[in-house]
Amino acid sequence: METTILYRPVGPQELVLIEQSGWKRFPPRLPEQPIFYPVMNEAYAIQIARDWNVPASGSGFVTKFAVNTNYVSKFDIQNVGGEIHNELWVPAEELEEFNDNIVGVIEVTKEFR
Template identity: 65%
Template sequence: MTLWRPTGPIELGLVRDSGWRRWPPRLPDQPIFYPVLNEDYAIKIARDWNVPASGAGYVTRFEVDAVFAARYPVRQVGGDTILELWVPAEELEEFNDHIVGTIDVVHEFKSATAG
């Protein structure tokens, strides 16, 4: 199953530190890890939310074992294509164990003032 994750520079640095194979643990105020099922939605979040918040936004793409991923609900959080896979934070390590291959950066957005 192909998933996308919009992210900012701090989270991306932690993914890089993992050898591009794992997502970092969620912060206490982040009970859900939510990769998205649509590249266009990921682009919108990275460009419109991450860039203003941190000066840069990235879209990552990765594969996860579809049989394993089926245990998590897909939530529609907007229009028909605004879909997220909701993984409880306490299950993220097990989810990471089912990533196939590496987490790849497929788009990068920076603010006009970012260096």
Template identity: 60%
Template structure:
């Protein structure tokens, strides 16, 4: 089985929801969030965690996970603001399928800000 490595920058609330699943799934989107955006590089995830999550909540985490490549083949990689800013745009209604396509557990690779 082929997998693709993806990253997701998150704040403490989203991380707590992920931890409640044993780090095996990402939480559902809020009604005002119709798209789920996993990113294709760790560097891009770090930038978001540092520049957005830390100012918003005091701490930002970068998570990494493997997703079945066959599942991802139904979606295009989108460029958001620059060639180094690539992400998948997964409709919120497809997030359950996305979670089922995660292989293994979601890992925290980087932490920024005040963890207290």
């Protein structure tokens, strides 16, 4: 099976929920969060974790994970700013299926405080 590597910047509360899942799943979105948006590269994930998560919650983490390429290819890549600002927009109602297509575990690659 071919996999695609994605990244997700998270704050401390989301990280606890990921850990509670055995490092296998991202938690459901909150009602005001209609989209789950993993990012396509670590540099962009670092920007968000460091520049947004740290001021908002005191710490930020970059997670890295693999997803089945056949599954993830159904989502369009969205550019939301500069050259590196590429995300997948996964509707919140599809997050469980997305989680089912994660291959291996979610790992933390960077931590900011």
